[in-house]
Amino acid sequence: xxxxxxxxxxxxxxxxxxxxxxxxxxxxxxxxxxxxxxxxxxxxxxxxxxxxxxxxxxxxxxxxxxxxxxxxxxxxxxxxxxxxxxxxxxxxxxxxxxxxxxxxxxxxxxxxxxxxxxxxxxxxxxxxxxxxxxxxxxxxxxxxxxxxxxxxxxxxxxxxxxxxxxxxxxxxxxxxxxxxxxxxxxxxxxxxxxxxxxxxxxxxxxxxxxxxxxxxxxxxxxxxxxxxxxxxxxxxxxxxxxxxxxxxxxxxxxxxxxxxxxxxxxxxxxxxxxxxxxxxxxxxxxxxxxxxxxxxxxxxxxxxxxxxxxxxxxxxxxxxxxxxxxxxxxxxxxxxxxxxxxxxxxxxxxxxxxxxxxxxxxxxxxxxxxxxxxxxxxxxxxxxxxxxxxxxxxxxxx
Amino acid sequence: xxxxxxxxxxxxxxxxxxxxxxxxxxxxxxxxxxxxxxxxxxxxxxxxxxxxxxxxxxxxxxxxxxxxxxxxxxxxxxxxxxxxxxxxxxxxxxxxxxxxxxxxxxxxxxxxxxxxxxxxxxxxxxxxxxxxxxxxxxxxxxxxxxxxxxxxxxxxxxxxxxxxxxxxxxxxxxxxxxxxxxxxxxxxxxxxxxxxxxxxxxxxxxxxxxxxxxxxxxxxxxxxxxxxxxxxxxxxxxxxxxxxxxxxxxxxxxxxxxxxxxxxxxxxxxxxxxxxxxxxxxxxxxxxxxxxxxxxxxxxxxxxxxxxxxxxxxxxxxxxxxxxxxxxxxxxxxxxxxxxxxxxxxxxxxxxxxxxxxxxxxxxxxxxxxxxxxxxxxxxxxxxxxxxxxxxxxxxxx
Numbered sequence: 001x002x003x004x005x006x007x008x009x010x011x012x013x014x015x016x017x018x019x020x021x022x023x024x025x026x027x028x029x030x031x032x033x034x035x036x037x038x039x040x041x042x043x044x045x046x047x048x049x050x051x052x053x054x055x056x057x058x059x060x061x062x063x064x065x066x067x068x069x070x071x072x073x074x075x076x077x078x079x080x081x082x083x084x085x086x087x088x089x090x091x092x093x094x095x096x097x098x099x100x101x102x103x104x105x106x107x108x109x110x111x112x113x114x115x116x117x118x119x120x121x122x123x124x125x126x127x128x129x130x131x132x133x134x135x136x137x138x139x140x141x142x143x144x145x146x147x148x149x150x151x152x153x154x155x156x157x158x159x160x161x162x163x164x165x166x167x168x169x170x171x172x173x174x175x176x177x178x179x180x181x182x183x184x185x186x187x188x189x190x191x192x193x194x195x196x197x198x199x200x201x202x203x204x205x206x207x208x209x210x211x212x213x214x215x216x217x218x219x220x221x222x223x224x225x226x227x228x229x230x231x232x233x234x235x236x237x238x239x240x241x242x243x244x245x246x247x248x249x250x251x252x253x254x255x256x257x258x259x260x261x262x263x264x265x266x267x268x269x270x271x272x273x274x275x276x277x278x279x280x281x282x283x284x285x286x287x288x289x290x291x292x293x294x295x296x297x298x299x300x301x302x303x304x305x306x307x308x309x310x311x312x313x314x315x316x317x318x319x320x321x322x323x324x325x326x327x328x329x330x331x332x333x334x335x336x337x338x339x340x341x342x343x344x345x346x347x348x349x350x351x352x353x354x355x356x357x358x359x360x361x362x363x364x365x366x367x368x369x370x371x372x373x374x375x376x377x378x379x380x381x382x383x384x385x386x387x388x389x390x391x392x393x394x395x396x397x398x
Numbered sequence: 399x400x401x402x403x404x405x406x407x408x409x410x411x412x413x414x415x416x417x418x419x420x421x422x423x424x425x426x427x428x429x430x431x432x433x434x435x436x437x438x439x440x441x442x443x444x445x446x447x448x449x450x451x452x453x454x455x456x457x458x459x460x461x462x463x464x465x466x467x468x469x470x471x472x473x474x475x476x477x478x479x480x481x482x483x484x485x486x487x488x489x490x491x492x493x494x495x496x497x498x499x500x501x502x503x504x505x506x507x508x509x510x511x512x513x514x515x516x517x518x519x520x521x522x523x524x525x526x527x528x529x530x531x532x533x534x535x536x537x538x539x540x541x542x543x544x545x546x547x548x549x550x551x552x553x554x555x556x557x558x559x560x561x562x563x564x565x566x567x568x569x570x571x572x573x574x575x576x577x578x579x580x581x582x583x584x585x586x587x588x589x590x591x592x593x594x595x596x597x598x599x600x601x602x603x604x605x606x607x608x609x610x611x612x613x614x615x616x617x618x619x620x621x622x623x624x625x626x627x628x629x630x631x632x633x634x635x636x637x638x639x640x641x642x643x644x645x646x647x648x649x650x651x652x653x654x655x656x657x658x659x660x661x662x663x664x665x666x667x668x669x670x671x672x673x674x675x676x677x678x679x680x681x682x683x684x685x686x687x688x689x690x691x692x693x694x695x696x697x698x699x700x701x702x703x704x705x706x707x708x709x710x711x712x713x714x715x716x717x718x719x720x721x722x723x724x725x726x727x728x729x730x731x732x733x734x735x736x737x738x739x740x741x742x743x744x745x746x747x748x749x750x751x752x753x754x755x756x757x758x759x760x761x762x763x764x765x766x767x768x769x770x771x772x773x774x775x776x777x778x779x780x781x782x783x784x785x786x787x788x789x790x791x792x793x794x795x796x
Contacts, residue, residue: 021736021739022737106739186769200602201602206770227792231792234794238795239795315416337787337789343785345785346788347788347790349788350793350794352795353788353790353793353794354786359491370604371506371783372606372783373771375783375786385769385770385773387740387742387773388742388775389742390742391746392751393747394622394625394628395746395748395751396628396747396751397636397756
C-alpha cells in the first residue's frame with residue numbers, strides 16, 4: 001500500500017502511541033500544564049483567528065457555538081492534569097495455576113475524534129487522549145479552521161511529537177482515515193445523529209456512538225406528585241438541548257386527572273395522546289412524536305394504564321439512553337430499574353442526573369449509547385483497555 | 399420495513415431477551431440441566447442424524463470435525479449450570495451527589511453466533527448465552543445441518559421460547575441478519591480469518607473478532623536456556639493448531655550460538671533468518687513468514703541484537719494476541735510486559751497458558767483480538783454489559 005498524507009499522519013500517531021503507552025503520569029501532567037500555559041500566552045492570536053471564523057454574516061447561534069474562551073479551555077486542561085491517571089491500575093486475579101496473573105489498564109492506542117463547530121473540543125479532546133496515554137487525531141469542522149490551527153500552533157512543542165494532530169480536509173480524508181483499522185483503534189464522532197450514522201456505516205474501525213436520547217419520565221400511580229412535577233420540570237427544562245433531557249412523560253391513569261393539568265405550568269409545548277388531551281388542551285401527538293428527540297422545549301405526554309404499559313412503551317419507542325420512574329412503591333421501582341433496558345435508569349431523580357461529572361467519573365468524555373465497551377456516561381477509563389500479564393516460573397500447559 | 403423470516407426470527411429473539419433479562423439464576427440452571435438431560439435422552443437420534451452429515455466420501459479430518467459426542471456436550475452444559483451467574487453483580491459507586499449509584503451487570507440482549515463445522519457449538523453456545531441472560535441466534539454450517547437440527551429438536555421445550563434459535567440458510571440470510579442492528583446486539587463469528595473478516599466488513603452490528611495469533615517467544619540474553627527450550631517446545635508443539643500456539647522464536651544474539659542448534663530437537667520445520675541459518679541448517683524465512691500464522695508444526699526463527707529489536711519486530715509483524723519473554727532479568731521482563739501491545743504478555747511462561755480456563759474465567763467463550771469491550775481470553779462476563787442505576791430522593795440537576 002502506497003503511503004498517503006493520511007496514512008503517514010496515522011503512522012506518526014501510531015509511532016507516538018508507543019511512547020505514550022509508558023509515559024509517566026508526571027510527564028503527562030507536565031505536558032498538560034504546558035499546553036494550558038501556552039494557550040494563555042497566545043490568547044490574543046487565538047482570539048484574532050477566532051474572529052476570522054466568526055464571520056459577521058453568520059447567524060447568531062452559529063457564531064456563538066464558534067466562540068472560543070481561551071481561559072476556560074486552559075482551566076479545563078489544568079483540571080484534566082489533576083485527574084487520576086486511568087492507566088496502570090492492576091486487578092490481581094488468582095487462577096488455580098502457579099503463576100501470577102494481573103489485568104492491567106493500558107491505553108487503547110490511537111483515537112480519531114471527529115467533531116463539528118465548538119473549537120474548544122480540539123485542545124480538550126487532545127488533552128483527554130494524552131492523559132489516557134492515547135495518540136489523538138482530531139478532525140475538526142472547517143468552520144472552525146482558523147481557531148483550531150491557531151490553538152495547535154500555540155501548543156506546538158508542549159506535548160510529545162505526533163501525540164496530538166489536527167486534520168484539515170474534507171470527506172475524502174475522513175473516508176480514508178476510517179479505513180485505516182491497522183493504525184487507528186477507535187473512532188469517536190461527536191455531533192448530530194447524521195454524522196454519527198455516516199461514520200458508523202463507513203468505518204472499519206470500531207466506533208463509539210453517542211446517538212439520541214429519547215428519555216422518559218414515568219409518573220407512577222403511587223408517585224408523590226410534587227416531587228414528580230419537579231423531576232419532570234428539571235428533566236425537561238433545565239437544559240433542553242442535551243441528550244439526557246426528558247422528551248416524554250408517561251402518566252399513570254390513576255393520577256392523570258390531577259397531574260396532567262399541572263404540566264401547563266411548565267410553559268413548554270405539549271403534545272399528548274387522546275387521554276391526555278381530555279385533561280388539558282394540547283396538540284395531538286403523532287406516531288412519529290413518540291420516537292422523536294426534540295432537543296427543545298417540547299414534551300410528549302401519554303397516559304398509561306399500568307407499569308407494564310409504561311415499560312412496553314419505553315421498550316418500543318425509547319432510545320435506551322436514560323429513563324426515570326417517580327414512585328413511592330419500591331416493588332414498582334425495582335421492576336422499572338430491572339426491566340427497562342437503558343444505559344441509565346433512575347428512581348425519583350431527574351434524567352439530567354445521568355452525567356459523568358455527577359457520577360464521579362471526572363472528565364465527561366461523552367454518553368455512550370452503545371452496549372459494548374462503554375455504556376452511558378464515559379470517563380477517562382473508557383478511553384483505555386486492559387492487557388493480561390502473566391508472571392511465571394517456567395509454566396507450561398499440560 | 400416489511401417483516402421477513404429473518405427479521406421475525408430476530409424479533410422473537412428480542413422478545414425472549416426481555417424475559418431472559420430478569421430470569422433467576424435458578425431458572426436458568428434448571429433449563430440448562432434439562433437441556434443436558436434431553437440431549438442424553440435423544441442420544442441415538444442425534445447420532446443417527448450425525449451419521450447423515452458425516453458422509454462416507456468425506457476426507458477423514460472433516461469427518462472428524464463433524465463428529466458429535468453427546469455425553470461430552472451434556473457434561474459441558476451441566477458444567478455451565480454450575481458456573482456463577484455473570485448477571486446481577488453490582489458495583490457501588492459513591493459520587494458527591496445525594497443519591498445512590500450502582501453499576502449493575504446485565505445481559506447484552508441478543509447475540510448472533512456464526513460458526514462452521516463442529517456441531518457441539520450449537521448447544522454449548524446456546525447454553526453460554528442462556529446462562530448470561532442473552533437470547534441466542536445460532537447460524538451453524540450447512541455441513542452439520544442434520545446434527546444441529548436433531549439437537550435443537552431434542553432440546554425443544556427445555557428453555558424459554560425464542561431463547562435459542564437455529565438458523566439454516568446461507569449467505570443471504572447471514573447478510574440480512576447482519577443488517578438488523580436494531581434487534582441484535584452483538585455478533586460473534588467463530589472460524590477462519592476469512593469468515594471473520596467477511597462478517598466484520600458487512601455487519602452493522604458490533605462484531606467481537608477472534609483473528610489470528612502470530613505469537614512470539616523471545617529468548618533474552620539472560621534467559622535460563624533449559625527453561626527457554628521447554629517454553630518454546632510447549633508453546634509450539636503442545637497443540638500447534640490453536641491461536642495461542644507460538645509461531646516465531648526470537649533469540650538474543652548472545653545466546654543464539656548455544657540456543658538455536660537445540661531447536662533441531664523440536665522436530666518441527668524451522669524457517670530462519672540469515673543469522674539463524676548460520677547456526678543450524680533450516681529453510682530461509684521470507685518476509686511473509688514473519689507475519690504468518692502457521693497453525694502447524696512450523697516455527698520461524700530470528701536472531702535479534704537487543705530487547706528493543708525484539709519488541710520492534712513484534713510490533714511490526716505480530717498480531718497483538720499473545721507474546722512471551724524468557725529472561726532472568728526483571729528490568730527487561732518489565733519493559734517487555736509494558737511495551738509489547740498484546741492482549742496477553744507472559745514472562746517465563748508458555749504462550750499456551752493464555753486460556754480462559756487457566757485464567758479462572760470458567761467457560762472459555764473465545765480469545766478476543768479486539769481492544770474494545772473484551773481483550774484476550776473471554777468468559778461469561780464478557781457476554782454482559784452494565785447499566786447505571788440511580789436511586790434518588792427527588793434529586794434535580796442544578
